Structures are given as C-alpha cells and as structure tokens.
Amino acid sequence: MAAISLNDWRRHRAELEAEGAELPSYDIDAAKAAGRCQPEWIHLGAGNLFRAFHAIVADDLLGAGLMNRGIVAADLRSPRGVDEVWAPDGNDALVVTLRSDGTHGLRIVSSVADALFANPRRPDAWRRMHTYFESPELRLVTVSITEKGYATRGADGAPLPEVAADMASGPASPLCAMGIVASLLFARFEAGAPPLALVSTDNFSRNGQRFRDSVLEVVGAWVDAGLASRELLEYVSDEGRVSFPWTMVDRIVPNPSPEVVSSLLEKDFTGMGLREGLHLASFANTEEAHYLVIEDSFPNGRPALDEDGVILTDRDTAERADTMKVTACLNPLHTCLAVYGCLLGYDRIWKEMEDADLVALIRHLGYDEDLPVVVDPKVIDPHAFIEELLTKRLPNRSLPDAPQRIASDTSQKVSIRYGHTLNAYAKAGRDVSALTYIPLVIAGWLRYLLAVDDEGNEFVCSPDPLLDELQTNLADVKPGCTDAALVHEAVAPILSNVEIFDCNLYDLGLGEKIEGLFLEELAGTGAVRATIKKYL
Structure with missing residues (x-):
C-alpha cells in the first residue's frame, strides 16, 4: 500500500x-x-x-x-x-x-x-x-x-x-x-x-x-x-x-x-x-x-x-444505568486496578488481569460490595455488564490501557466511585464497617500517594488537582512506618473530607479500618501484595 x-x-x-x-x-x-x-x-x-x-x-x-x-x-x-x-x-x-x-x-x-x-x-x-x-x-x-x-x-x-x-x-x-x-x-x-x-x-x-x-x-x-x-x-x-x-x-x-x-x-x-x-x-x-x-x-x-x-x-433510567457503571460495575474496579497496578509495577491493565490476586480483588469488590446496593436499570443487565468487563474487556491484550492513565484525577473520582456506594449502604441501614474491599482500595490509594511501589522503587504519581495537598498531608509517612498515631494525624484530614468522599469516613465507621489497612501496606517490601492476599 x-x-x-x-x-x-x-x-x-x-x-x-x-x-x-x-x-x-x-x-x-x-x-x-x-x-x-x-x-x-x-x-x-x-x-x-x-x-x-x-x-x-x-x-x-x-x-x-x-x-x-x-x-x-x-x-x-x-x-x-x-x-x-x-x-x-x-x-x-x-x-x-x-x-x-x-x-x-x-x-x-x-x-x-x-x-x-x-x-x-x-x-x-x-x-x-x-x-x-x-x-x-x-x-x-x-x-x-x-x-x-x-x-x-x-x-x-x-x-x-x-x-x-x-x-x-x-x-x-x-x-x-x-x-x-x-x-x-x-x-x-x-x-x-x-x-x-x-x-x-x-x-x-x-x-x-x-x-x-x-x-x-x-x-x-x-x-x-x-x-x-x-x-x-x-x-x-x-x-x-x-x-x-x-x-x-x-x-x-x-x-x-x-x-x-x-x-x-x-x-x-x-x-x-x-x-x-x-x-x-x-x-x-x-x-x-x-x-x-x-x-x-x-x-x-x-x-x-x-x-x-x-x-x-427517562432521567431515572439514565441515572440508574450510570450509577450501575460508575459506582459498581466498571469505574470502581478500574480505579482499584489503577492504584494497585502502579504499586505492583504494571504498565498495562490486561497484564493485571493475568494476576490472580488482582482479579480476585476486583471480583470481590464488584460482586460482593458494589452490586448489592445497585438498582437494575433494566436497559442494561448489571451482572452481564460486569461479567463482560471481567472476562472480555479488561483482559483484551490488544487494548493498551495503562493503570497510570486511569489513576489520573483520582481525588475527583473517589466520591462517585466509592462514596456513593458507602452512602447507599448507610442509607439502607446496612453495616458499613463490615465492608472490606472498598476500604482496601482507599487504603491502596493512600499508599499510592506515597509514590513508592511495593518493591521500594519511586514512581511519579499521575496528575491530580489535589496531588500536592494530599502528598503534603502524607509527607511524614514513609514505607516501614509503624506509628499509628502519626498515620492517623496524616490521613484524618483526608478520610474526613466530605468534599473528597461525599461523606466523612470516620462517621461511617471506616476511618480507623482504613488506617489499619494502610499501616499493613506500609509494613515493608511486599507488604501491599501481602495485604491483598490476606483479605481475599
């Protein structure tokens, strides 16, 4: 040609x-x-x-x-x-x-x-x-x-x-x-x-x-x-x-x-x-x-x-379809893969989908914690949507999508991708503190903000309008830190920020839980992987 x-x-x-x-x-x-x-x-x-x-x-x-x-x-x-x-x-x-x-x-x-x-x-x-x-x-x-x-x-x-x-x-x-x-x-x-x-x-x-x-x-x-x-x-x-x-x-x-x-x-x-x-x-x-x-x-x-x-x-159906995708069946899973992909050294989403731990993590996140509070929009089946995502779309080796791209602007996304679901649990009178995988993703995001991967290598965080502010909050926290009081002082302004999460995570009984997960992921080289495995 x-x-x-x-x-x-x-x-x-x-x-x-x-x-x-x-x-x-x-x-x-x-x-x-x-x-x-x-x-x-x-x-x-x-x-x-x-x-x-x-x-x-x-x-x-x-x-x-x-x-x-x-x-x-x-x-x-x-x-x-x-x-x-x-x-x-x-x-x-x-x-x-x-x-x-x-x-x-x-x-x-x-x-x-x-x-x-x-x-x-x-x-x-x-x-x-x-x-x-x-x-x-x-x-x-x-x-x-x-x-x-x-x-x-x-x-x-x-x-x-x-x-x-x-x-x-x-x-x-x-x-x-x-x-x-x-x-x-x-x-x-x-x-x-x-x-x-x-x-x-x-x-x-x-x-x-x-x-x-x-x-x-x-x-x-x-x-x-x-x-x-x-x-x-x-x-x-x-x-x-x-x-x-x-x-x-x-x-x-x-x-x-x-x-x-x-x-x-x-x-x-x-x-x-x-x-x-x-x-x-x-x-x-x-x-x-x-x-x-x-x-x-x-x-x-x-x-x-x-x-x-x-x-x-109509508006209600459009909202239900969007809520299904953005808060349950795609976007929360994508952000989970984004932050943990960066921490575990991946440069392609499809490569993460060959990691049994990460696949299990997003399956638990989607099926066990997101879908239970999603209203079926009828025009798209939520279970079929998420299964297509997990079995066909994300594993597509031809798709050159990177966790680093998806990690951009995470501070602008977490309120929708996780805060919405947490508020739905609270509104329904369900025990928010019993959740595991949403808190684990949020802890992973905090760990990601330190810009040091699970092997101790530094990396550059993706652009985010709040990146400087968030990293300033976490400036005294380093991998290997075991000081729970120091961690609380650093993360409390973040986890309690309603502008970021659309809720105060401490009021929902999750703040302390996320602090604990974050401490586990700080324990040393390989601690991020070990923490994921522990909760699967």
Missing part, C-alpha cells in the same frame, strides 16, 4: 478498502461545508473519547442520511489538539478498534466539519463559536472534559481561582470551562434565547445535574454582581429551554499507543506519531464494546441518535 496520510486518504480509497478499512459513504465535502456554515451539533472536549465515540455516531448518521451537516469539535483549555492534530489532518480521524482476537479494525471518520479552540485567547475562533451558539439551528452540545472540568470549588469549599475570576469579570473573557459555557449561553440568550440541550458525557453520576449546577453557579454570580440580567438566569434555569440531560457513556479509549503507531506504520500510514506532551495523535485506539444512555430531553430537537444504538430514556 502506498504511503497514506489522513489529509490525503481519499486518493487512496481503493487501497484502504482492500485493507478492510471502513470509509465514509456520504458526500464529505457537502457535509463539512454545511456544518461550517452552521452546525446542529457541537462537541466540547475534542479528545480521544470524542474521536472514538461521538464522532463515529455522527459519521454513522451522516452515512445513513439521518444528518446532512458535519459537527463542530471544540477544545476549551489548549489549542494544541486543534493546531497539531485536527487542522493538519483536515479535521478527519482514524479510529483503530482493538479486537480481543488481536486484529485491528480501521475506520476513517470525516464527520467533523470544523475544529477550533473556543477560548477568548483566540478571538477569531471565539467569535465563530459565538456565531454557532447564536443560531436557533444549533440543537445540542455534547461535552467530554473529565470530572475536573466541571469543578468550581476546591477541597476547602472556596471557588477555584479561575472560577472566581470569571465570576468577578462577567461573560466577556472567561477562563474556566464552566465560565466559557456560561458565556456562550449568554451569547445565545442575547440572540433571542433559542432552546438548547447541553449533554455531559463524562464518567460521573448525575453528570447533567452537576453540569447544570456549575453553569448556574457562574451565571448566578454574574447576576448578583450586576454583570448579567436575572432573565439570563431564568433562561438557563428553565429546563424547557436549556436542558442538561443525565447520561451514561462507556467505551474504554486509552491514550494513543506506541504499539498501535507501529502497527499503522507497517500498513504504510504516515504522520501517526504521538505528539510530545499531548495525549492525541491522528488516530484513536479503542475497544469494541460501547454504551451510551441519554435522558431524552432535547428542547430544540435532536438528531436520530437512537438509530445508531444510543439508548434514549
């Missing part, structure tokens, strides 16, 4: 088809031109999940004749993805599906009409984004910016500095993600206030509610400061005009892998290398399994998402 780059793939259609690649079947130029003129769908957070999921849904709908204009992809924090990946590739992407049998599926996705850095630091793109938002033809905005993107307050409860600056300065030049969204809604309001759906597809429970609350917090501050009218607040507050549907999204999309780069080079693709310091490439690698459940609340209408496997339902 002749050398192929994404910006000229159409000249090589025959070779790609012979290679088995799936290619767009619609009029690409017409779809891109229509989307650039005015999209009906914008996505904020144009990263790997977007490439491997949302953009494919749009591509399918374009191919089926159920949409006739491409979508707009926007980044809010950095222009690098737009400048270094999307623009050079003509806003197309290659999606590599990593099958469990070791083969790779290739698909060219051309559904993105425009990719831009939607930030006041780039005035031309900012004005273009305003134009898109001002049009009544815009129907929905999907979002994937990770949990921390919705944050407005720190662990101390005070507004984060960028958020405080946005609240004080008004809609003109926002800095943070929620300020940017609020500013774009302000522009839409000023243009006649047409309805719109803002759809979070990030992995945390009640994502739509948190999205709405965060945007309203910024808008409310503007109104209180006289920087915007109360009518703006009424517009954004009215879910009949501006909705924030609740969702559940599930597709494992690791950062682009060097192994996949090598595979693509063997197939004569060019320009597929990883960009330094950027978790993006011209391709996204992903698994076969995928789920998307959305509350069917679209005040300005929507594309025929349900024609492409998206489950549209």
Whole structure:
C-alpha cells in the first residue's frame, strides 16, 4: 500500500478498502461545508473519547442520511489538539478498534466539519463559536472534559481561582470551562434565547445535574454582581429551554499507543506519531464494546441518535444505568486496578488481569460490595455488564490501557466511585464497617500517594488537582512506618473530607479500618501484595 496520510486518504480509497478499512459513504465535502456554515451539533472536549465515540455516531448518521451537516469539535483549555492534530489532518480521524482476537479494525471518520479552540485567547475562533451558539439551528452540545472540568470549588469549599475570576469579570473573557459555557449561553440568550440541550458525557453520576449546577453557579454570580440580567438566569434555569440531560457513556479509549503507531506504520500510514506532551495523535485506539444512555430531553430537537444504538430514556433510567457503571460495575474496579497496578509495577491493565490476586480483588469488590446496593436499570443487565468487563474487556491484550492513565484525577473520582456506594449502604441501614474491599482500595490509594511501589522503587504519581495537598498531608509517612498515631494525624484530614468522599469516613465507621489497612501496606517490601492476599 502506498504511503497514506489522513489529509490525503481519499486518493487512496481503493487501497484502504482492500485493507478492510471502513470509509465514509456520504458526500464529505457537502457535509463539512454545511456544518461550517452552521452546525446542529457541537462537541466540547475534542479528545480521544470524542474521536472514538461521538464522532463515529455522527459519521454513522451522516452515512445513513439521518444528518446532512458535519459537527463542530471544540477544545476549551489548549489549542494544541486543534493546531497539531485536527487542522493538519483536515479535521478527519482514524479510529483503530482493538479486537480481543488481536486484529485491528480501521475506520476513517470525516464527520467533523470544523475544529477550533473556543477560548477568548483566540478571538477569531471565539467569535465563530459565538456565531454557532447564536443560531436557533444549533440543537445540542455534547461535552467530554473529565470530572475536573466541571469543578468550581476546591477541597476547602472556596471557588477555584479561575472560577472566581470569571465570576468577578462577567461573560466577556472567561477562563474556566464552566465560565466559557456560561458565556456562550449568554451569547445565545442575547440572540433571542433559542432552546438548547447541553449533554455531559463524562464518567460521573448525575453528570447533567452537576453540569447544570456549575453553569448556574457562574451565571448566578454574574447576576448578583450586576454583570448579567436575572432573565439570563431564568433562561438557563428553565429546563424547557436549556436542558442538561443525565447520561451514561462507556467505551474504554486509552491514550494513543506506541504499539498501535507501529502497527499503522507497517500498513504504510504516515504522520501517526504521538505528539510530545499531548495525549492525541491522528488516530484513536479503542475497544469494541460501547454504551451510551441519554435522558431524552432535547428542547430544540435532536438528531436520530437512537438509530445508531444510543439508548434514549427517562432521567431515572439514565441515572440508574450510570450509577450501575460508575459506582459498581466498571469505574470502581478500574480505579482499584489503577492504584494497585502502579504499586505492583504494571504498565498495562490486561497484564493485571493475568494476576490472580488482582482479579480476585476486583471480583470481590464488584460482586460482593458494589452490586448489592445497585438498582437494575433494566436497559442494561448489571451482572452481564460486569461479567463482560471481567472476562472480555479488561483482559483484551490488544487494548493498551495503562493503570497510570486511569489513576489520573483520582481525588475527583473517589466520591462517585466509592462514596456513593458507602452512602447507599448507610442509607439502607446496612453495616458499613463490615465492608472490606472498598476500604482496601482507599487504603491502596493512600499508599499510592506515597509514590513508592511495593518493591521500594519511586514512581511519579499521575496528575491530580489535589496531588500536592494530599502528598503534603502524607509527607511524614514513609514505607516501614509503624506509628499509628502519626498515620492517623496524616490521613484524618483526608478520610474526613466530605468534599473528597461525599461523606466523612470516620462517621461511617471506616476511618480507623482504613488506617489499619494502610499501616499493613506500609509494613515493608511486599507488604501491599501481602495485604491483598490476606483479605481475599
């Protein structure tokens, strides 16, 4: 096959088809031109999940004749993805599906009409984004910016500095993600206030509610400061005009892998290398399994998402599906593998799934402690979901996912992945102190924060907005420590922090238990492994 780059793939259609690649079947130029003129769908957070999921849904709908204009992809924090990946590739992407049998599926996705850095630091793109938002033809905005993107307050409860600056300065030049969204809604309001759906597809429970609350917090501050009218607040507050549907999204999309780069080079693709310091490439690698459940609340209408496997339902069902995944059947198990994978020296999730101790640990965690308080959403069977995860998805040797990636931002995840389940036990009047595996994961996270693995080797913890604060708390605790009083002094501010866990773990009778498990894992070389074995 002749050398192929994404910006000229159409000249090589025959070779790609012979290679088995799936290619767009619609009029690409017409779809891109229509989307650039005015999209009906914008996505904020144009990263790997977007490439491997949302953009494919749009591509399918374009191919089926159920949409006739491409979508707009926007980044809010950095222009690098737009400048270094999307623009050079003509806003197309290659999606590599990593099958469990070791083969790779290739698909060219051309559904993105425009990719831009939607930030006041780039005035031309900012004005273009305003134009898109001002049009009544815009129907929905999907979002994937990770949990921390919705944050407005720190662990101390005070507004984060960028958020405080946005609240004080008004809609003109926002800095943070929620300020940017609020500013774009302000522009839409000023243009006649047409309805719109803002759809979070990030992995945390009640994502739509948190999205709405965060945007309203910024808008409310503007109104209180006289920087915007109360009518703006009424517009954004009215879910009949501006909705924030609740969702559940599930597709494992690791950062682009060097192994996949090598595979693509063997197939004569060019320009597929990883960009330094950027978790993006011209391709996204992903698994076969995928789920998307959305509350069917679209005040300005929507594309025929349900024609492409998206489950549209009511809010309660969407919440139950998300709660099933995020608090029980996937995310808690993933975080468990993340922290213990780093401590035990693993660099791939599939390798952990060949470790009998870790597999037993996440089975106990999922089946014994998570599932008992999960409500069946009916649209997806929880037991079938978790079994598919344990037997097919996580052991997939082709999937280059790393515990280090999943360990990112753990402080922003533990309230959902564990605090929610602990609160559910307490609400049901069940004995929280009898739990073993959730406390063991939390103890493992504390041990992980010391940045020393089970063999005594130092490692670098993954990025986390609270990492410096948490490591400062634990600064006097070292592997080999046996001082229970010192450990209590170090971890009590963490385990009692409701902002982190959505509960005070001491009030639930778990604080002391976690301290004890943490002490066991501090005992010396091999103590982490020994502690896991002890409780299986």
